[in-house]
Each structure stands twice: as structure tokens, then as C-alpha cells.
Amino acid sequence: xxxxxxxxxxxxxxxxxxxxxxxxxxxxxxxxxxxxxxxxxxxxxxxxxxxxxxxxxxxxxxxxxxxxxxxxxxxxxxxxxxxxxxxxxxxxxxxxxxxxxxxxxxxxxxxxxxxx
Amino acid sequence: xxxxxxxxxxxxxxxxxxxxxxxxxxxxxxxxxxxxxxxxxxxxxxxxxxxxxxxxxxxxxxxxxxxxxxxxxxxxxxxxxxxxxxxxxxxxxxxxxxxxxxxxxxxxxxx
Numbered sequence: 001x002x003x004x005x006x007x008x009x010x011x012x013x014x015x016x017x018x019x020x021x022x023x024x025x026x027x028x029x030x031x032x033x034x035x036x037x038x039x040x041x042x043x044x045x046x047x048x049x050x051x052x053x054x055x056x057x058x059x060x061x062x063x064x065x066x067x068x069x070x071x072x073x074x075x076x077x078x079x080x081x082x083x084x085x086x087x088x089x090x091x092x093x094x095x096x097x098x099x100x101x102x103x104x105x106x107x108x109x110x111x112x113x114x115x116x
Numbered sequence: 117x118x119x120x121x122x123x124x125x126x127x128x129x130x131x132x133x134x135x136x137x138x139x140x141x142x143x144x145x146x147x148x149x150x151x152x153x154x155x156x157x158x159x160x161x162x163x164x165x166x167x168x169x170x171x172x173x174x175x176x177x178x179x180x181x182x183x184x185x186x187x188x189x190x191x192x193x194x195x196x197x198x199x200x201x202x203x204x205x206x207x208x209x210x211x212x213x214x215x216x217x218x219x220x221x222x223x224x225x226x227x
Contacts, residue, residue, distance in 0.1 A: 044217075045214050045215075094214075101165070103211075105207075107152075107159040107161075108159050109158060
């Protein structure tokens with residue numbers, strides 16, 4: 001199974017600024033996903049990022065606010081732009097990779113963002 | 117699109133008891149149903165999954181059952197231990213799409 005790392009692990013940011021979160025995978029994967037988990041809540045899909053194509057965003061999320069890059073099969077970035085306190089969340093990178101019974105989805109440790 | 121409902125939201129059991137968490141899904145095209153455990157400060161960890169071509173799967177004290185007709189699946193943990201205390205999420209998807217998650221169940225196992 002894929003091993004995923006994220007940087008930074010946590011950050012405290014001022015409103016109006018932007019933060020770029022990096023996701024690195026130890027193997028080549030086709031499908032990568034970005035999720036948001038607000039405090040005490042479930043995981044909400046922000047976008048799907050496949051290498052060589054534009055990211056596909058879910059309803060309620062737009063590219064201007066959450067631009068995503070996917071330059072190769074092991075790396076992706078998510079930027080949270082013009083931040084407000086409502087953006088305080090855990091941001092999780094996830095990938096689809098081969099598991100014991102087929103394709104499975106794995107998660108990174110998350111980036112804990114606090115906006116003041 | 118897919119919608120996943122999960123119950124209960126909280127579950128408290130005594131050590132050694134069994135715990136059952138239930139989920140329903142809306143999209144009959146969904147064919148993959150994983151369960152994740154999330155401990156405080158960590159990302160979700162895949163603990164077991166089931167695909168639409170089987171009705172039950174076991175891994176030691178953890179089992180998952182799937183009823184495709186009723187569109188529901190359940191997680192069963194037997195002989196619970198304090199280290200089973202965590203938040204558990206069910207999810208569903210069809211091939212080539214991202215997982216859609218339930219709202220989670222906070223399981224507390226007291227010794």
C-alpha cells in the first residue's frame with residue numbers, strides 16, 4: 001500500500017493569506033484526492049487530481065479558492081487561498097493504490113490549519 | 117451522486133462486548149465499501165473493506181457484512197478492547213470515483 005506524507009503537518013495563518021500543502025507518495029499513483037475535515041466532522045471531497053489533466057472540483061469548491069497542481073504521479077499540492085477562519089480544518093491527501101483485494105484508497109496524516 | 121448515512125453517531129461499550137456500526141448508501145452503482153479508523157490527530161486508517169461480489173468478510177475480531185439489495189453494510193467488532201476506541205467512518209464508491217463518507221461513529225470502550 002502507498003505511504004503518503006504531507007507538509008506542513010500543521011500551521012497557523014493570518015486571514016487573507018494563502019497556504020500551499022504538499023503531498024508526496026512513495027509510489028506512482030494515477031488518482032489522487034484532496035479532502036477537508038472540519039473540526040469534529042466527516043471527510044468532504046474537495047477535488048480529484050489526476051496527472052496530466054485539470055483537477056475536478058466538487059460542488060461548493062472552486063479552483064480560485066483551492067488551486068491544485070499535479071505535476072507527476074507521486075506529488076500534488078493544494079493551495080488554500082485568501083484564507084478566512086472558516087477555512088480552519090484538517091486537509092487530507094488521499095490516493096488510490098493496489099491493495100490485497102484490488103484498488104484501495106489510502107490517506108496521509110493530514111495538515112491541521114488554523115486561520116486567525 | 118452517492119449519499120452515505122451512518123449510525124449510531126456515538127457508541128459506548130464495555131470491554132469484551134461487541135460493537136456494531138451500520139451504514140446505508142444511495143447509489144446502486146457503488147461497488148466498494150471500506151471502513152476507516154481515525155485516532156485523534158491522525159489520518160484515517162483503512163481497517164477492512166468489502167466489494168459488491170461478496171456478502172461478508174472477516175479479519176480476526178473485525179467483520180463487515182454487505183446487503184446489496186437493501187443497500188446497507190455493517191462493521192462488527194467482537195471482544196472489544198480499549199484500543200478499539202476511535203472514530204470509525206464508512207464510505208462507498210463506484211470504480212473510478214472518490215470515496216464518499218458517512219458522518220462517523222465515535223466508539224468508546226471502557227475497561
